[in-house]
Amino acid sequence: xxxxxxxxxxxxxxxxxxxxxxxxxxxxxxxxxxxxxxxxxxxxxxxxxxxxxxxxxxxxxxxxxxxxxxxxxxxxxxxxxxxxxxxxxxxxxxxxxxxxxxxxxxxxxxxxxxxxxxxxxxxxxxxxxxxxxxxxxxxxxxxxxxxxxxxxxxxxxxxxxxxxxxxxxxxxxxxxxxxxxxxxxxxxxxxxxxxxxxxxxxxx
Amino acid sequence: xxxxxxxxxxxxxxxxxxxxxxxxxxxxxxxxxxxxxxxxxxxxxxxxxxxxxxxxxxxxxxxxxxxxxxxxxxxxxxxxxxxxxxxxxxxxxxxxxxxxxxxxxxxxxxxxxxxxxxxxxxxxxxxxxxxxxxxxxxxxxxxxxxxxxxxxxxxxxxxxxxxxxxxxxxxxxxxxxxxxxxxxxxxxxxxxxxxxx
Numbered sequence: 001x002x003x004x005x006x007x008x009x010x011x012x013x014x015x016x017x018x019x020x021x022x023x024x025x026x027x028x029x030x031x032x033x034x035x036x037x038x039x040x041x042x043x044x045x046x047x048x049x050x051x052x053x054x055x056x057x058x059x060x061x062x063x064x065x066x067x068x069x070x071x072x073x074x075x076x077x078x079x080x081x082x083x084x085x086x087x088x089x090x091x092x093x094x095x096x097x098x099x100x101x102x103x104x105x106x107x108x109x110x111x112x113x114x115x116x117x118x119x120x121x122x123x124x125x126x127x128x129x130x131x132x133x134x135x136x137x138x139x140x141x142x143x144x145x146x147x148x149x150x151x152x153x154x155x156x157x158x159x160x161x162x163x164x165x166x167x168x169x170x171x172x173x174x175x176x177x178x179x180x181x182x183x184x185x186x187x188x189x190x191x192x193x194x195x196x197x198x199x200x201x202x203x204x
Numbered sequence: 205x206x207x208x209x210x211x212x213x214x215x216x217x218x219x220x221x222x223x224x225x226x227x228x229x230x231x232x233x234x235x236x237x238x239x240x241x242x243x244x245x246x247x248x249x250x251x252x253x254x255x256x257x258x259x260x261x262x263x264x265x266x267x268x269x270x271x272x273x274x275x276x277x278x279x280x281x282x283x284x285x286x287x288x289x290x291x292x293x294x295x296x297x298x299x300x301x302x303x304x305x306x307x308x309x310x311x312x313x314x315x316x317x318x319x320x321x322x323x324x325x326x327x328x329x330x331x332x333x334x335x336x337x338x339x340x341x342x343x344x345x346x347x348x349x350x351x352x353x354x355x356x357x358x359x360x361x362x363x364x365x366x367x368x369x370x371x372x373x374x375x376x377x378x379x380x381x382x383x384x385x386x387x388x389x390x391x392x393x394x395x396x397x398x399x400x401x
Contacts, residue, residue: 034330035330037330037331038330038331041330066207066216067216068207068208068212068213068216069207069208070208070213071213071216071217074217075216075217075220078220078221078224079224081224082224082227082228085228086227086228086231089228089231089232089235090231090235092235092239092242093235093238093239093242094235094238096239096242096246100325101330103327103330104327157331158331175377175378178331178332178378179331179332179378
């Protein structure tokens with residue numbers, strides 16, 4: 001682990017590709033299965049995750065000199081929960097429709113392993129601005145994978161994209177695509193594809 | 205001060221929790237009025253939607269709601285008169301698969317036909333049972349005949365049941381339990397409306 005010396009560019013590349021939280025670290029899988037059947041929900045959800053990973057990382061990093069080692073995980077959880085509840089409150093007040101559509105999943109961002117993972121593995125040992133960048137790019141890595149899965153699922157499961165019908169009325173919806181298992185299959189295929197490309201690149 | 209001493213840990217934990225919870229309380233308080241208004245608006249729009257009315261703005265919706273239904277007390281049956289047609293309108297709640305489903309249902313004065321149905325909130329699985337809030341599902345109830353024994357949810361073809369004489373609507377593919385729960389809820393409401401007519 002030589003994260004101390006990583007440049008912003010390396011961090012970006014790691015979080016989006018070589019160390020992607022989803023298809024390399026296999027973190028945050030439960031929300032991947034849950035919120036990817038409609039693209040609009042996925043976009044808001046992942047934007048919320050980016051916001052929370054970024055700000056919780058910068059806060060944890062800024063407070064790291066004050067946090068006692070014994071209770072550091074609890075302190076991180078409080079910080080993460082704080083930002084998640086703020087997102088929830090803002091959505092409820094100003095975007096009530098989306099808040100309704102996401103239901104309990106916004107609150108469940110607190111338990112997303114990516115956020116805790118970044119706070120513990122990166123923010124605890126790095127300066128605040130770099131931690132902010134790491135959080136934002138980790139969230140973006142999560143977003144990228146979820147958006148790909150959501151596009152496939154909404155297209156085949158509902159015949160639409162962002163709520164607009166794409167395939168016309170004669171399209172038979174693939175019911176399996178709106179159910180969580182389909183995200184599993186797609187994610188498996190995606191990991192397979194990404195790993196194959198990575199191994200080829202390494203060999204070359 | 206030693207960062208691992210008990211005193212420091214207790215003070216730090218207390219202080220951190222206090223600051224963050226205080227900020228959350230502040231944010232919650234600042235948006236409370238907006239949230240309450242959203243809730244009021246959602247209910248008003250559900251009532252208007254059920255009786256087939258559209259409003260251009262949220263102010264208009266709240267005003268129309270007052271005009272048509274007056275002061276609605278919780279889930280009381282409202283006897284309304286919309287464009288000369290007497291009807292019964294009622295907000296309801298019932299047990300869905302995962303949580304409470306709340307909505308509004310309207311029938312004609314004799315409880316023989318539905319006027320409409322709208323869902324205000326639910327906790328069903330998004331994309332499956334959650335589709336009870338989609339228009340194709342709710343529109344099946346418009347003008348649907350109500351038999352003495354109530355209405356049935358069928359295992360349909362995945363589309364909507366367009367026959368409004370058969371007293372049946374299509375349930376949701378992949379959400380049999382939510383569909384069954386909705387059937388119970390709607391039939392209970394029909395009973396309540398019959399007692400109140």
